[in-house]
Amino acid sequence: MTAAAVELTPRLRTWSAFRRNPLGVASAIVLVLLALVAVCAPLIAPFPEGYGADTSQPPSAAHWFGTDDIGQDVFAQVVWGTRVSMAVGVSASVLAIVIGLLIGVSAAYFRRLDTPLGVLVDLSLSLPVLPLMILVAALAGPSVRTLAVVIALFSWPEVARVVRSQAIAIVPMPFVSAAKVVGGSSLWIVRKHLLPGVIPVVGVSVVLTTSRAVLAEAGLSFLGLGDPNSWSWGTILHKAQQSGALATAWWTTLFPSLAILLLVVSTTLLSVAYNDARDHRNSS
């Protein structure tokens, strides 16, 4: 109704609404900074390995985040942890989105597939995710790749469900019927009409799935299923817990936890801000 009245493209309007939300902008900046830290880790701190004489030192000028029980710098661990945590988060989320999109769109467009795929999604959603993740990760052996795949395998159903509900509203639209009438192939219709319609929800999904994947990675690594050859925030927590110094060496747990908190809060705020900005009915 209102769409016809305003000349601005929807994308520009969303952008201008988003810019006016300070929380959203701040979150975006935090995420960009975290991404920068992940990419530039080698420039910021040396890879944490080996061992030193300064064990379990509280934060100081030499060691900003203190040192752990074998004398490694916690700051370096957190910096390098950002890399693995975000890499696992992003790749797991991309994988989950691809699977979710495929299944969601097919369920909406090919009506005959709707029921079986719906059952599959419901089934996957009702699985006890954590124990299964632990089982699969334990059987497959700990590595960064395993973690990403395992997390993706258990995160796609939510994406699929969101995509399907959005797509199912588009399928009966006149322009889809028109495309069918002029003889467009299913693939072409899905590509040209269905996908553009669901991309905005997917945008939000990407961000949220990433943050969930980062949390899942931290959880699995904390349980000792992380890759022992690399550092992630969960691995730092796991090592802190294992050293038995949780109660005294607070710096070994505080900083990685803060990093996780920062990432999850900013992704959540970002997606909320984006959603609000996209919903033009609210922006006066």
Added chain:
Amino acid sequence: MRRGVLLAALAALTLSAACAPSVPGSSGSSGGQQPAPSDRLTIGTTADVLNYNPLVGNSRTDSWVTNLMYPHLTQMDMTGKRVPYLATEWSYAEDGKSATVRLRDDMKWSDGKPVTADDVVFSVMTVKKENFGVVAGLITALDEAVAVSPTEVRFDLTRPDGTFLDNVGFWLPVVPKHVFEKAPSVQKFANDSDWVSAGPFKLTKVERGQRYVMERVDGFGPGTPAVKEVVFRVFPDVNTEVLALRNGEIDVIGNVLPPATAAELKNDPSVKQEQIPSLGWAHLQYNVKRKPLDDVRVRQALAHAVDYEAIRNIALKGYAKSSNSSVLTPSLPEWADPASKEYTFDPALSKQLLAQAGVSDLSLSMIYDQADPNIARWAPMVRDSAKQAGITIKLQGLERNTYVDKSLKHDFDIYAGSWAIMDNPPANLGLAFKTGGYINYGQVSDPKLDALIDQAQKALSVEEAKPPIQEAARLIRDQVYDNVLYVETFNVAHNTKWTGFKPMPSELLSIVNPLSLAAAKPAG
């Protein structure tokens, strides 16, 4: 049940009240209700008792509880030498084909019947017949056990075996024949109620997931225990146990403290730590059937690429001793070989050895149990020091069952682990290094080593067994069939309110062994 919980809550309340600074004018504890602290010794553990049948059970908590109920023939002193418990004297015949054990005559089962030679014979013969548990693998030489008199047992052996008495004495719990023989299969007998026991304490109440209450046995042979009641309380992990100890909720932490916790608790005046030597050792084993690990120079290169000192000082916080790269550890001074020298940490020498062997770009994977906190801490240190010698080690921290499975199937390049209890070198080296031995993970097969171990096992005294076993240990060191990193010094914490514990080696015995708990008494 409910009353028990209430009582525990009440005890906790009064205890915390005792710890809190007293408020003037509110003399609440008007006598009477507070249980005398000397009446109960509470021990923290991290697991429930899963098996009450001492012949089967093998978890640590299982052993701690059942050890207080079922006597063994012997215990050991701090140097690993056997000391009397149910047995007073033991010896081999001249030809080594039989062994005789004399028993105390003052031990009674809790139903009033005496503990006799028949019970010992029944216990050992049942294990042999049904072939189960740890003991079965250690008594392969046994032919027949005979009760010569109520206080004398004779073991007839098929071959001279100088390890037999040590093994049977230490590992075999003696169970009441008149109770266990009623079970169609002793191996499957749960023994989970109406216990008939003969140790210093008897199990009277079980609250799964909460606590196990054991009452003192008056007239216990070696001396009536000073403390009336021993309670095992179940906690989720060592961290919570430490908090409980500091709050005065428990008196002893059964589990070994992680080195970092031990270092931190050192400054707490209300906690005393007993240093308990480990009977095992932490080590790296190389799969000698895999190329290029079949070349002794490659194994030596690996041995020179480990910073042993750093592992002991940093990962173990100094709570570990060097074993001089020998499988005869300082915990058993009777056997140890003072001439053995530890491999030096020398990456340059490693590189040289690798070059001699014609190996370049050596890349190996190393498996370990991700849940073992000590190993998880030093595994990356092994990787990083090897890197200095140009060797790439890829860590594979595995979930425990996968790890055990891979070890038994010899599916690894390097195995990082630790052995818990190696109390008798001739017997244990046989299991670990003889061709086809049950825990010979590295697939060592060396006829010379086999012969030396056989010779040591036949010897009937330490003096006689020592030369061949020391030579075997030197062979194991020089050929790097095993790379011994350290022998851990366990720290077991208890409240300073208690004293008189009799520490024994290994975490199985430590200060919660029956003779120690029977001797424990309130301080001051």
